[in-house]
Amino acid sequence: AARWSLKGATALVTGGTRGIGRAIVEELAEFGASVHTCSRNESELAASLKEWESKDFAVTGSVCDLSSRDQSTDLMAKVCSVFDGKLNILINNAGTNIRKPTVEYSAEDYSKIMSTNLDSVYHLCQLVHPLMKESGWGSIVFISSVGGLVSLGTGSIYAATKGAINQITKSLACEWAKDNIRSNAIAPWYIKTSLVEHLLDNKEFHDSVIARTPLQRVGEPEEVASLAVYLCLPAASYITGQVISVDGGMTVNGFS
Numbered sequence: 213a214a215r216w217s218l219k220g221a222t223a224l225v226t227g228g229t230r231g232i233g234r235a236i237v238e239e240l241a242e243f244g245a246s247v248h249t250c251s252r253n254e255s256e257l258a259a260s261l262k263e264w265e266s267k268d269f270a271v272t273g274s275v276c277d278l279s280s281r282d283q284s285t286d287l288m289a290k291v292c293s294v295f296d297g298k299l300n301i302l303i304n305n306a307g308t309n310i311r312k313p314t315v316e317y318s319a320e321d322y323s324k325i326m327s328t329n330l331d332s333v334y335h336l337c338q339l340v341h342p343l344m345k346e347s348g349w350g351s352i353v354f355i356s357s358v359g360g361l362v363s364l365g366t367g368s369i370y371a372a373t374k375g376a377i378n379q380i381t382k383s384l385a386c387e388w389a390k391d392n393i394r395s396n397a398i399a400p401w402y403i404k405t406s407l408v409e410h411l412l413d414n415k416e417f418h419d420s421v422i423a424r425t426p427l428q429r430v431g432e433p434e435e436v437a438s439l440a441v442y443l444c445l446p447a448a449s450y451i452t453g454q455v456i457s458v459d460g461g462m463t464v465n466g467f468s
C-alpha cells in the first residue's frame with residue numbers, strides 16, 4: 213500500500229558507508245526511495261556505491277567532511293542537482309565521539325565533537341528546508357542517543373550535542389509543521405558499529421551494558437534503520453516532535 217512505500221521519495225543520509233547510516237541507506241532504498249549519502253573516506257564510499265549498484269538500489273554519494281561548513285554547503289548543492297531541487301527526507305546520522313573525563317577535554321576535542329554532531333546537523337536542516345518545501349513534504353530524522361536523555365559514560369560533550377538535537381527536533385516540528393515537514397529523533401543505546409566496537413570488545417564493559425539492558429543484548433544497525441524508515445513513511449504522518457529510544461528497554465529499567 214502507498215502508506216507503506218517511499219516510492220518516488222528522495223533522501224539524504226549522512227554517514228551512510230558504515231553502521232547505522234549504512235543500514236538506513238539500504239532500508240530506504242528497499243522501500244523505493246532514491247538516496248544520496250556521504251562520508252569522508254573516498255574508497256569506502258566508492259566500494260559501498262558499487263555494492264548498492266549491484267543490488268539495484270538507487271543510491272548516489274559524495275565525499276564530504278560534515279565538520280566543514282563549506283563542504284556541507286557543497287554537499288547540499290550536489291543533492292540539489294541530483295534530485296532536481298527537491299528533497300523529502302533528511303537523516304542526520306553522522307556523528308562522532310571522544311570519551312574523556314570533562315576536565316581533560318581540549319578545545320580541539322570540544323570543537324571536533326560540536327562541529328560534527330551539532331553544527332553540521334543544524335546547518336543541514338537550514339539548507340534542506342527550501343528543498344523540502346519545494347517537494348511538498350518532508351521528514352527529518354535525527355540520530356540522537358540515549359546519552360542525550362540520561363547521564364551515561366559517553367562523555368559530557370557528546371551528551372550535550374545529543375541533548376541539543378533532541379530539543380532541535382521539537383523546535384523544528386513546531387516551526388515547520390506548516391510546511392508539511394515532520395521532525396523526529398531516535399535515541400539508540402549500544403548498537404554494534406565501528407563507533408563502539410572497541411568498547412564492546414572489552415568483555416567487562418560489554419557485560420556491564422548487557423546487565424542494564426532488559427533485552428540482554430546490544431542492538432543491530434537494522435533495528436535502528438527500521439524506525440528511521442518508519443518515521444519517513446506516510447504511515448507515520450501524525451508523528452512529529454518525538455524522541456524515541458531504541459534501547460532494549462535500558463532507559464525504563466529501574467532498580468530491581
Ligand code: NDP
Nearest residue numbers: 227229230231232251252253277278307402403405406407
Ligand atoms: P560509525 O562510526 O560506525 O559510522 C559513522 C558514519 O558516519 C560512517 O559512514 C562515517 O564515514 C561517517 N562520518 C563520520 N564522521 C563524518 C564526517 N565528519 N563527515 C561525513 N561523514 C562522517 O557510527 P554509528 O553508525 O555507530 O553512528 C551513527 C550515529 O548513531 C551517530 O550520530 C552516533 O552518535 C549515533 N549513535 C550510535 C550508537 C552506537 O552504539 N553505535 C548509540 C547511540 C547513538 P567516514 O568515517 O568515512 O567519514
